Amino acid sequence: MAVIIKALKPTKREIEKYVKFGIDLYDGNDCFVPNLVFDEVHTLLPGKNPAFDYCRAQSFMAYRDGKPVGRITAIINDRLNESTGKKEARFGFVDFIDDDEVTDILFATAEEWARDRGMTEIIGPMGFTDMDREGMLVEGFDEMGTMATIYNYPYYRQQVERLGYVKDTDWVEYRITVPDKVPEKMTRIAEIVLKKYDLRILKYTSPKKIKEDYGHALFHLINEAYANLYGYCTLTERQIDYYIDMYLSILRLEYVSVVVDKNGELVGVGISLPSLSEALRKCRGRLFPTGWYHILRAMKGHNDVIDLLLIAVKPEYQSKGVNSLFFYDLLNLYIKNGIKYAETNLELESNSQVQSQWDYFEKRQHRRRRAFRKKL
Numbered sequence: 001m002a003v004i005i006k007a008l009k010p011t012k013r014e015i016e017k018y019v020k021f022g023i024d025l026y027d028g029n030d031c032f033v034p035n036l037v038f039d040e041v042h043t044l045l046p047g048k049n050p051a052f053d054y055c056r057a058q059s060f061m062a063y064r065d066g067k068p069v070g071r072i073t074a075i076i077n078d079r080l081n082e083s084t085g086k087k088e089a090r091f092g093f094v095d096f097i098d099d100d101e102v103t104d105i106l107f108a109t110a111e112e113w114a115r116d117r118g119m120t121e122i123i124g125p126m127g128f129t130d131m132d133r134e135g136m137l138v139e140g141f142d143e144m145g146t147m148a149t150i151y152n153y154p155y156y157r158q159q160v161e162r163l164g165y166v167k168d169t170d171w172v173e174y175r176i177t178v179p180d181k182v183p184e185k186m187t188r189i190a191e192i193v194l195k196k197y198d199l200r201i202l203k204y205t206s207p208k209k210i211k212e213d214y215g216h217a218l219f220h221l222i223n224e225a226y227a228n229l230y231g232y233c234t235l236t237e238r239q240i241d242y243y244i245d246m247y248l249s250i251l252r253l254e255y256v257s258v259v260v261d262k263n264g265e266l267v268g269v270g271i272s273l274p275s276l277s278e279a280l281r282k283c284r285g286r287l288f289p290t291g292w293y294h295i296l297r298a299m300k301g302h303n304d305v306i307d308l309l310l311i312a313v314k315p316e317y318q319s320k321g322v323n324s325l326f327f328y329d330l331l332n333l334y335i336k337n338g339i340k341y342a343e344t345n346l347e348l349e350s351n352s353q354v355q356s357q358w359d360y361f362e363k364r365q366h367r368r369r370r371a372f373r374k375k376l
């Protein structure tokens with residue numbers, strides 16, 4: 001049977017089917033970690049995701065004999081294009097069976113949609129913003145993923161390269177072995193940095209309090225610290241409000257380090273979270289009927305892996321040893337709570353400054369993912 005493609009309506013019912021296909025395709029794969037279904041659905045719905053204030057997008061599903069065989073979302077981030085002067089589209093949320101006909105029609109449709117709107121290039125896999133999953137896995141297919149990263153089959157790379165897509169950039173990821181104690185050199189550097197720049201490390205126990213004190217400041221800091229990173233689009237106030245409501249209330253706050261100067265101004269933040277990978281696999285990305293139990297159990301520490309979600313430092317304090325403060329603060333907690341390994345998540349392969357911070361630890365570079373580019 002021929003493959004047909006359908007442009008989805010932006011309704012919860014249609015988008016839920018789209019998200020479900022992206023999970024069902026990996027049924028039985030021990031390394032695949034699904035996103036939370038409601039989170040991905042909200043990301044793809046214009047009425048829910050404030051990124052649609054400045055993004056245009058269309059999701060497509062490919063069918064053969066009435067059964068779904070592929071999906072892709074074409075995105076134009078107009079705000080980012082205006083700031084860079086580019087005419088660049090993105091493809092994201094892409095999954096497909098290993099079939100040339102399926103891949104051909106999926107990407108041709110996304111490319112045509114972008115071309116019809118004046119775009120001259122397309123990159124991906126990328127989301128609406130840097131807060132979405134990005135980067136196609138090209139190494140580490142036998143490693144379990146994290147809640148923040150994409151998993152895909154090895155044939156994805158061969159298929160997109162067959163269609164003329166070429167490497168644009170790579171990210172690498174490390175699995176860090178948590179040491180028995182904080183390295184002495186790191187302790188010395190951290191204590192020097194605290195004293196030299198008159199900094200303090202704040203700890204919170206109340207989600208409401210951290211929101212009130214530094215909720216908006218935290219995301220403004222991320223905007224400032226990440227501004228020059230690949231594909232980054234600064235978050236708007238509506239997006240900041242959205243992410244504050246979504247994420248700050250669910251963090252395990254003992255694993256959050258807030259660094260401020262003598263005036264209480266935010267200098268840096270480090271956020272980590274007990275790994276939810278196994279929990280998300282068990283519940284297939286759904287909170288109900290029992291998913292909430294698996295996720296809550298993981299959050300309470302019933303695993304030995306921590307995800308290092310992000311570290312952001314004000315540009316004027318970068319290269320001054322501030323990063324050491326987060327590990328100085330958190331390592332003893334990891335050790336006390338039985339954490340054996342830390343997952344770094346995505347780091348640009350060219351970002352030697354970030355990668356050098358792992359030199360204190362036993363580490364293994366175990367995954368690599370890629371953004372591809374094609375001229376239209």
